Amino acid sequence: MSALSLRHRFVEGSPDEPVLLLLHGTGGSPEDLVGLGREISPGAALLAPAGPVSENGMARWFRRLREGVFDHEDVVFRAGQLADFVLEAREEYQLGTRRVVAVGFSNGANIAAATALLRPDALTEVVAFAAMLPVPDPPMLDLAKTRVLLSNGLRDPMAPLVSAKELVAKLEERSAEVVTHQHPGGHQITREGVEVARNWLHEGHALRP
Numbered sequence: 001m002s003a004l005s006l007r008h009r010f011v012e013g014s015p016d017e018p019v020l021l022l023l024h025g026t027g028g029s030p031e032d033l034v035g036l037g038r039e040i041s042p043g044a045a046l047l048a049p050a051g052p053v054s055e056n057g058m059a060r061w062f063r064r065l066r067e068g069v070f071d072h073e074d075v076v077f078r079a080g081q082l083a084d085f086v087l088e089a090r091e092e093y094q095l096g097t098r099r100v101v102a103v104g105f106s107n108g109a110n111i112a113a114a115t116a117l118l119r120p121d122a123l124t125e126v127v128a129f130a131a132m133l134p135v136p137d138p139p140m141l142d143l144a145k146t147r148v149l150l151s152n153g154l155r156d157p158m159a160p161l162v163s164a165k166e167l168v169a170k171l172e173e174r175s176a177e178v179v180t181h182q183h184p185g186g187h188q189i190t191r192e193g194v195e196v197a198r199n200w201l202h203e204g205h206a207l208r209p
Contacts, residue, residue, distance in 0.1 A: 013045030023108030083119035
């Protein structure tokens with residue numbers, strides 16, 4: 001454990017593989033997505049912070065007013081906090097120019113999407129499971145170097161498909177490359193979604209100069 005701005009776990013990986021920024025869902029912990037990270041990229045380094053906001057004792061990445069209604073000002077603030085943490089971690093763990101790819105579920109996917117929209121200086125690659133649009137009017141930044149994979153359930157009551165489509169639109173309007181995967185289930189990570197993420201990550205490696 002280092003003295004970075006967020007409590008976290010870091011696991012070394014192959015220098016030729018990406019660093020996966022693992023972002024848990026509501027009530028989760030830095031341990032929650034370690035297994036998922038290993039499935040997506042067995043040799044990757046893992047950087048797993050803990051959400052800094054408490055909602056009735058459950059860790060979250062930002063405040064919400066009620067189910068499905070976000071405190072947008074807090075989303076912006078917390079996205080900046082996470083972006084700063086990523087930049088700190090690059091220095092602390094001597095990551096150099098290695099790819100940092102966020103892998104988030106639910107609330108973790110939402111903060112990953114927000115950070116990609118608001119802070120492309122810190123995060124340009126995101127795998128988001130069960131995400132929705134986290135901020136209604138993000139600035140018109142150039143996201144031409146940003147890649148995002150969204151995996152959503154057709155019957156997800158917590159991350160409605162209409163909001164996920166709005167997120168796709170906001171990203172594409174800013175020139176981000178977006179790949180979508182839809183499954184027939186609800187608020188979950190599916191086996192097929194993991195396979196899609198693994199392939200997407202590998203394709204990104206092939207695109208690197």
